[in-house]
Amino acid sequence: MNGKVSTTRTKLERGRSALGPALELVHTGRAPTRAVLTSELGVTRATAGAVAAELEALGLIRVDSRPGSAAGSQGRPSHRLSVRESGPVAIAAQVHADGFRAALVGLGGRLVATAPGCVTVTADPAQVIGEVVDDCARLLRDSGLRCVGAGLAVPSAVAEPEGNALNPLHIAWPAGAPVSEIFADCVRGAGIPGPAFTGNDVNLAALAEHRHGAGRGAQHLLCVATGHRGVGGALVLDGRLHTGSSGLALEVGHLTVNPEGRPCHCGGRGCLDVETDPLAFLVAARREPGPEESLLKQAGDLLRTEYADAAVRGAAEELIDRLGLGLAGLVNILNPDRIILGGLHRALLDADPERLRAVVADRSLWGRSGSVPILPCTLDHNSLVGAAELAWQPVLDDPLAALA
Template identity: 65%
Template sequence: MESRQKLTRGHAVLGRALTAVHLGQARTRSRLTAELGVTRATTGAVTAELAALGLISIDTRSGDPAATPGRPSHRLAIDPDGPVVLAVQVHVDGFRVAIVGLGGEVVATTAGRRYVPADPSDVLGAAVDTGNDLLRASGRRCAGAGLAVPSAVAEPDGTALNPLHVAWRAGAPVRAVFTEQIARAGLNAPCFVGNDVNLGALAEHRHGAGRGATHLLVIATGHRGVGGAFVVDGKLYTGSSGLSMEVGHLTVNPEGRPCHCGNRGCLDVEADPPALLEAAGRVPDPDVPLLRQAIDLLRDEHATDPLVRAAAHTVVDRLATGLAGLVNVLNPDRVVLGGLHRHLLDLDADRLTALVADRSLWGRGRGVPLMGSTLAHGSLVGAAELAWQPVLDDPLGVLG
């Protein structure tokens, strides 16, 4: 019994140490010693074990100016040849895949344009095959696989509850299908699935604009629709069964566009890329991703075309109404905007910030900061975080 308890404690210390390096909290051995609250000898043994597992590298040159003279503190970094995880994101225009290392590093990524039919195995099979090609080219070990989908995901079943923007049926068993496709590709990897915006929020909190926030609200657009997520004390708030934060179905314009949910004027259809294109009088090009068309329109014509500026103001107005209501209810200490919303914030941060402050009690009283997302592929990095979590919890048990 005593030896088993020691083993459990040892595994826990390894996990805490790897997590600290993964999150950028301990770039030297002396900092890691302080984070763990252990002796230097223990930290030395722990870092040697993580290096032996191929997870971190140790540079004996001092990387800490505060290190004790004569005792240079070794630098710690993610092993550039260590294991990776496969991350997949499905969206209305197809998919994107990546292989992601520890520290949230996207090692390689590529996209596939594809109609997403009712059978999830079609797009997931194509995505897994594409990801497997990336893995082979990298020559690195795959430690897990994560999937981000444009739907609330019911737990513990891993089913897509409301895939409104793709043809999957409600209740599609996306985790089971993903697991089947991973096995078909010959990958021995545990599989995880989550909502795309939830996973993007998790990634921003760990590696991006949400670092250090205690109550982080994230609102983002994909190619269609608007999603939201709430991270509290480092953990996603997902409600009783994984279905919380469906912010896209807040009514922001009662006389507005009909929504897929049966309501009218939801944030989902009033503040997404198609809404901007329609308000600007543009007909979407079926051969170009919708989000790319909307971003390019703002970049190329916002400064010169009054109709585009008016369309942007309309979308910002609807977005501000939704944000103000969410700020009143959730009282976040930071709001991060992703997708099209990040670009609208970049164009006119003063206007959006003023509108939210004017319409929200806590926004007026505390000036809740609005920030743009900083990760290029946040949902993929978040999907990777799901796959990395078992390794972070017990690196020796999973990889030893």
């Protein structure tokens, strides 16, 4: 009798320990059916069925009542799995040089609701973060959905474990602003349940792309992107962000790509940050930046609509060559299996993909023997989705404990 009880308890514990991995498989789209879930978890069909039923009872996923076959599939039909559209959400907030945005994000990286927020970021981080959290709280009240936590993306390296924004170069916040503490206080003050997390915007974009976008399936994913100003980078290794010993890894914007180039905020000269961002493109194309729209939008629109203009094309080629030089150096150091580009860099890749790939191949040690795929980011608002991933992570780690 004791043996049977022990065996039953062991099976139950094994099933519960599989809840997190199972939820992550559905969340990232890697287990569209119960049969795939069974195979990926390495458990019996009965255990996979029980795990799926538990996640459904928690309001996280949907299990189709009738098994069906995917188009073109062979073998036994299986119950389809999907995230529950009316399930819980995470609060996501992003601050950048041209404003902020609030959102609710469900499992699967699905944007449930967004609010554009303001277009002016003041020098007071507490005021700005308080305003975006208020927008988040309004979205949550209007939705009537359960909240698992909150995440904030900021255009700065965020030191760990303190959570201070060390170099918010393109917003007027003081260096070392305690953004994590401010955000957590604002979230609690607004009555938003769950934990609060803060991270660098490009790090979070890379995490979102790895789980739901162009980086899915990569083992060593390098992301390089222009925000509204400046350049950032991130590395995702085996599904986890590589942030270094104190959260400051992959400050790729301060790689020198033009020794005689523009002075950089870091004290150097000719860094990616000032040689390949939207302002650099507008200046190289001999266009005066206007105050009415973000620099990123102005640069992107110019590249798409006036690429035939000699000055615009020349500016694009100049930035592509400098970006390629920086990427080649990163390839030599990091040996990624995929590179994804965001912001204006994505538009530059679309404009002349062969030129960029040729520069990287010519300048990297392994460029000719095995070129690294260079792809555009595919998610809209990927930093927002990544901020939500921070809030979803405790649920993915242990759904029962997080939702208790």
